[in-house]
Amino acid sequence: MSSITIEKTKYECAQLPKRWQREEVLRKTGLSVGKVDLYYSRGVRNDSSLVPPIRQTASIFKQPVTVYKTQESKVKTDYKNGNQEKPKQLMWEKRLEGLRACDVDGFAFEAMELPKVLKPVGPNVNEDTIIQSVATALHVSSQPVTGQTGTKTSLEKILVYFLDPKQPLVHAVNISDDDIKRQEDRVALARKNLQEALRP
Amino acid sequence: MSSITIEKTKYECAQLPKRWQREEVLRKTGLSVGKVDLYYSRGVRNDSSLVPPIRQTASIFKQPVTVYKTQESKVKTDYKNGNQEKPKQLMWEKRLEGLRACDVDGFAFEAMELPKVLKPVGPNVNEDTIIQSVATALHVSSQPVTGQTGTKTSLEKILVYFLDPKQPLVHAVNISDDDIKRQEDRVALARKNLQEALRP
DNA sequence: CGGAGTGGATTC
DNA sequence: GAATCCACTCCG
Numbered sequence: 220m221s222s223i224t225i226e227k228t229k230y231e232c233a234q235l236p237k238r239w240q241r242e243e244v245l246r247k248t249g250l251s252v253g254k255v256d257l258y259y260s261r262g263v264r265n266d267s268s269l270v271p272p273i274r275q276t277a278s279i280f281k282q283p284v285t286v287y288k289t290q291e292s293k294v295k296t297d298y299k300n301g302n303q304e305k306p307k308q309l310m311w312e313k314r315l316e317g318l319r320a321c322d323v324d325g326f327a328f329e330a331m332e333l334p335k336v337l338k339p340v341g342p343n344v345n346e347d348t349i350i351q352s353v354a355t356a357l358h359v360s361s362q363p364v365t366g367q368t369g370t371k372t373s374l375e376k377i378l379v380y381f382l383d384p385k386q387p388l389v390h391a392v393n394i395s396d397d398d399i400k401r402q403e404d405r406v407a408l409a410r411k412n413l414q415e416a417l418r419p
Numbered sequence: 420m421s422s423i424t425i426e427k428t429k430y431e432c433a434q435l436p437k438r439w440q441r442e443e444v445l446r447k448t449g450l451s452v453g454k455v456d457l458y459y460s461r462g463v464r465n466d467s468s469l470v471p472p473i474r475q476t477a478s479i480f481k482q483p484v485t486v487y488k489t490q491e492s493k494v495k496t497d498y499k500n501g502n503q504e505k506p507k508q509l510m511w512e513k514r515l516e517g518l519r520a521c522d523v524d525g526f527a528f529e530a531m532e533l534p535k536v537l538k539p540v541g542p543n544v545n546e547d548t549i550i551q552s553v554a555t556a557l558h559v560s561s562q563p564v565t566g567q568t569g570t571k572t573s574l575e576k577i578l579v580y581f582l583d584p585k586q587p588l589v590h591a592v593n594i595s596d597d598d599i600k601r602q603e604d605r606v607a608l609a610r611k612n613l614q615e616a617l618r619p
Numbered sequence: 620c621g622g623a624g625t626g627g628a629t630t631c
Numbered sequence: 632g633a634a635t636c637c638a639c640t641c642c643g
Contacts, residue, residue: 249625256624257635449620456620 235259309384310341315351338390340367341382352387366391435459509584510541515551538590540567541582552587566591 229242242258319327331350339349356364366389367382429442442458519527531550539549556564566589567582 244624246625251625251627254625254634446620451620454620 309382310344310388311384312348312352312355312388313343315355316348318351336392337366340388340390344388349387349389353389356387509582510544510588511584512548512552512555512588513543515555516548518551536592537566540588540590544588549587549589553589556587 229240231239232241235241239259239261242260244256244258246252246254246256319330321327330347333346333350333353337349337353339345344352353364365386367386368391369382371390429440431439432441435441439459439461442460444456444458446452446454446456519530521527530547533546533550533553537549537553539545544552553564565586567586568591569582571590
């Protein structure tokens with residue numbers, strides 16, 4: 220049974236960037252009954268290859284099958300037994316190569332430059348790979364991100380054995396006391412400049 | 420491996436009633452890392468006869484057995500299939516007789532008086548029973564609370580047949596237009612008095 | 620732990 | 632006084 224009163228409305232709207240939707244939700248209880256809350260959200264990406272029905276080959280069938288998803292499914296996280304990190308493929312970050320963040324209008328941001336001290340590890344790993352690698356490591360990992368701590372020669376010789384899949388594809392970096400001192404000086408200088416700029 | 424940092428704290432607390440505990444749990448992952456969830460719970464009742472191990476006789480054994488409960492068990496509510504109201508025993512409210520609410524220091528509140536129009540239904544059902552009956556009906560039931568709608572004589576003759584276990588043990592009450600008018604007048608008067616009391 | 624939904628402070 | 636934003640609670 221659906222009631223006649225419409226309580227939620229969700230629609231695209233000319234003023235918004237593409238695929239963004241405006242939703243009006245009526246407050247139904249409390250001191251503020253009758254007020255309207257506005258929500259803005261980006262609708263699901265329209266990657267037609269990822270939206271059901273999907274034509275795919277499942278190994279138990281002799282023929283490709285078409286998958287219809289009739290119900291929203293959701294994988295539940297097992298909080299009880301701690302954070303289960305999944306095993307990772309060696310060099311899995313290669314999959315992210317060539318991806319670029321973009322703004323709401325779809326324009327890609329400029330590439331970022333990493334400090335020179337970060338040196339790629341492994342064959343065909345370049346600047347472009349390591350930024351994805353380090354960024355995802357910082358985002359995803361629950362352990363300290365150190366980079367590869369194997370020696371340079373061991374990593375070059377038998378990569379598969381010495382490469383740590385839990386660490387990004389950069390050599391470990393040593394930060395000296397001098398480095399820290401230098402950075403502190405830069406911060407102090409920047410603060411002083413700011414203070415002067417704010418003086419009336 | 421247990422870390423040195425204490426993430427959970429569970430302790431009794433002066434502001435709480437006896438045996439209640441306050442527990443602070445730190446969120447460890449997710450968007451809300453670092454936030455604290457508070458839980459309040461009553462420590463297990465020290466009824467030694469209810470705390471495992473319990474010596475009891477299970478019908479499948481020839482001999483009494485001792486039950487050890489090694490794991491906390493919990494019954495999950497089925498939210499999906501709607502509110503499953505359990506079947507109720509006729510006159511189940513009798514079990515609540517003699518119970519009294521009390522304040523945090525354990526002093527019982529005075530008995531409440533119900534309006535005279537509320538008349539008990541059934542043998543041995545008195546004032547004390549119907550207040551529990553009506554109160555729990557209002558609290559527990561998901562349907563309108565009307566009282567027993569069987570005729571007085573039918574209820575007296577074959578109680579088991581005419582008594583509605585989903586309704587409290589009081590006769591249904593008719594509210595006349597006059598009753599409503601009288602109540603409206605009382606509210607209007609109370610409002611006027613309040614207004615005058617607030618006048619500067 | 621996330622998300623829906625509300626209270627309330629803040630801004631215009 | 633309305634619109635907006637943010638914090639917080641509660642429950643699945």
